[in-house]
Amino acid sequence: MGKGQPSYTDEEFVAAIRRDDDRALAQLYRLHFPMISNYVLQNSGTDDEAKDVYQEGVMVFYEKVREGSLELSCQIKTYLYAVCRRLWLKRLAEKTRFSGRLDDHEPFLETGAEADLEQAEEKERQLGTMAQALDLVGEPCRSLLEGFYLLDKSMQQLTDDFGYTNADNAKNQKYKCLVRLKKLFFNQYQESN
Amino acid sequence: MKTEADYYALFEAYRAGGLGDAERTALEHRLAADPALAQRLQEFEELTGTLTAYGRRQALRRRLSAIHADMVAEHTPRLDLAKVAEQDERGEQFATGQAPRPMLRISRTEQKLRAFWQGHRATMMVAAAVAVLAVFTTLLGLEMYRTSQQSTSSRYGYTMLRREVERIKRDQRSMNRAITQIDAAAPTERVNPGKFSGTGFALTSDGYLVTSYHVIQGADSLLIENRARQRFRAEPVFTDVAHDLAILQITDKDFTGFGRLPYAFKRGQSDLGEKVYTLGYPREDLVFNDGSLSARSGFEGDTGFYQVSIPVNPGNSGGPLLDDRGNLIGVVSGRQMDVQSAAFATKSSYLMRLVDSLSAAGAGRPYNLPRYNQLGGTTRPQQIRKLQDYVFVVKVYE
Numbered sequence: 001m002g003k004g005q006p007s008y009t010d011e012e013f014v015a016a017i018r019r020d021d022d023r024a025l026a027q028l029y030r031l032h033f034p035m036i037s038n039y040v041l042q043n044s045g046t047d048d049e050a051k052d053v054y055q056e057g058v059m060v061f062y063e064k065v066r067e068g069s070l071e072l073s074c075q076i077k078t079y080l081y082a083v084c085r086r087l088w089l090k091r092l093a094e095k096t097r098f099s100g101r102l103d104d105h106e107p108f109l110e111t112g113a114e115a116d117l118e119q120a121e122e123k124e125r126q127l128g129t130m131a132q133a134l135d136l137v138g139e140p141c142r143s144l145l146e147g148f149y150l151l152d153k154s155m156q157q158l159t160d161d162f163g164y165t166n167a168d169n170a171k172n173q174k175y176k177c178l179v180r181l182k183k184l185f186f187n188q189y190q191e192s193n
Numbered sequence: 194m195k196t197e198a199d200y201y202a203l204f205e206a207y208r209a210g211g212l213g214d215a216e217r218t219a220l221e222h223r224l225a226a227d228p229a230l231a232q233r234l235q236e237f238e239e240l241t242g243t244l245t246a247y248g249r250r251q252a253l254r255r256r257l258s259a260i261h262a263d264m265v266a267e268h269t270p271r272l273d274l275a276k277v278a279e280q281d282e283r284g285e286q287f288a289t290g291q292a293p294r295p296m297l298r299i300s301r302t303e304q305k306l307r308a309f310w311q312g313h314r315a316t317m318m319v320a321a322a323v324a325v326l327a328v329f330t331t332l333l334g335l336e337m338y339r340t341s342q343q344s345t346s347s348r349y350g351y352t353m354l355r356r357e358v359e360r361i362k363r364d365q366r367s368m369n370r371a372i373t374q375i376d377a378a379a380p381t382e383r384v385n386p387g388k389f390s391g392t393g394f395a396l397t398s399d400g401y402l403v404t405s406y407h408v409i410q411g412a413d414s415l416l417i418e419n420r421a422r423q424r425f426r427a428e429p430v431f432t433d434v435a436h437d438l439a440i441l442q443i444t445d446k447d448f449t450g451f452g453r454l455p456y457a458f459k460r461g462q463s464d465l466g467e468k469v470y471t472l473g474y475p476r477e478d479l480v481f482n483d484g485s486l487s488a489r490s491g492f493e494g495d496t497g498f499y500q501v502s503i504p505v506n507p508g509n510s511g512g513p514l515l516d517d518r519g520n521l522i523g524v525v526s527g528r529q530m531d532v533q534s535a536a537f538a539t540k541s542s543y544l545m546r547l548v549d550s551l552s553a554a555g556a557g558r559p560y561n562l563p564r565y566n567q568l569g570g571t572t573r574p575q576q577i578r579k580l581q582d583y584v585f586v587v588k589v590y591e
Binding site for chain 2: 022025026029030033041044051055058059062063123126127130131134145146149150151152171172175176178179181182185186
């Protein structure tokens with residue numbers, strides 16, 4: 001490995017990521033990117049597409065680790081490869097039906113990646129709906145909610161930022177916003193179901 | 194009456210553990226009793242949970258993008274390659290047993306070409322195979338066609354010298370057309386010139402002639418024409434395919450005989466270096482050619498033939514081969530195309546043997562061969578003047 005960087009075993013990677021160790025994540029990301037990038041490029045993809053697919057794959061892995069629900073029956077490398085391969089094949093199928101035959105002659109890998117991916121897709125859809133709902137909820141609700149839930153700002157700070165007279169006012173406003181978001185979110189989510 | 198926002202404030206406090214014991218117990222009782230309220234709580238939790246997850250996801254995305262940007266900034270493709278190579282050295286392998294592939298940087302055009310090749314490989318293979326097959330079939334077919342065309346008159350570079358009249362006829366026809374245009378009043382009486390022609394010469398004074406077998410091969414009828422354009426009908430009496438000889442007999446009733454033959458047939462073999470000459474009809478007129486006897490065997494060592502260095506042409510076949518003293522020593526037969534001036538003639542000794550055996554069989558009229566040579570000691574033009582009446586055009590109709 002590069003200069004002065006610690007090298008991790010798979011178990012150490014999992015443990016470090018569970019602790020939310022930034023360096024371990026970066027290390028892991030760099031370690032396996034060439035493999036996925038190579039796979040995507042060889043199967044009629046571009047650099048950007050390789051990056052997207054790989055990041056999605058790493059996110060699935062990361063979130064599973066953080067939840068503590070990852071049951072790794074193989075190397076991290078294999079897991080990532082399986083996830084990314086699925087993602088890419090799916091994307092390729094969506095992209096076009098005619099150009100670029102899918103290079104999917106490899107043996108099916110029993111990595112648990114398939115099941116994890118289905119969960120991840122469900123979650124992806126939920127989060128997508130949330131993003132839409134946030135877009136529709138309008139200002140200042142959007143900034144208020146993003147400030148509280150996404151950026152972890154305190155109520156006092158938000159009160160100052162938005163010029164409310166006191167924290168209770170801000171809180172009331174936040175609850176009203178939540179109600180509006182709730183309506184938008186559940187409507188959309190049911191529609192998409 | 195509480196608004197929904199009030200409930201949310203209550204739920205948040207409940208989840209954060211900011212409620213007093215009394216309040217919490219009251220709420221839990223209400224939740225157990227009121228399913229609508231319980232569902233409201235559940236929705237609240239799903240909403241805030243999703244929001245938080247969304248926040249985390251976005252944060253993570255930013256982090257990964259930052260990592261990626263860092264990586265791209267400090268890693269050139271070379272380093273990526275080096276990294277992969279290093280991994281190889283450490284013997285690290287995928288669980289799938291696949292070696293890590295080195296990252297290739299290929300241009301956009303090449304990518305497209307590769308994709309095209311991947312997609313149409315099978316089709317192109319088939320097309321190429323068909324093309325190759327077509328080319329070879331065509332070449333082979335042409336070659337077979339050519340050999341089948343040649344096989345009748347030549348094999349392995351050996352060409353028999355009977356003349357195809359059709360070609361000349363075509364020239365003549367165009368000439369005739371030119372003439373009739375000049376002189377339209379005089380209709381030209383056309384004589385069928387026959388399909389092939391060769392040369393023949395008298396064997397006996399009473400109407401036997403000799404020519405080459407291949408001249409009369411496949412003939413329906415034969416016409417003999419002398420220098421004075423006199424025509425006689427003739428029939429083959431005997432043919433010898435191996436030595437390319439044919440004996441003809443004139444069957445016309447008004448034929449009286451050739452008169453006394455000026456030459457004699459040599460029964461023995463001639464020597465190398467002998468000066469020889471021939472007379473023949475490679476065109477419409479009698480043509481003289483001379484040379485030497487260059488070998489006592491013929492094409493591919495055939496001992497029935499001489500090799501002579503006489504320039505001969507189609508139509509010379511069946512012509513007499515004479516030596517300086519006017520002895521007939523052979524019958525012109527063919528030539529080798531890939532050798533300079535190599536003509537072949539059947540030896541007269543074989544002709545004599547054939548005649549002897551025919552006489553012994555006693556079929557037809559007896560063969561009265563000329564005994565004395567009248568040409569010895571005369572100059573060549575004198576010899577030819579005497580000879581020319583005994584050399585004929587043999588015309589073959591199929």
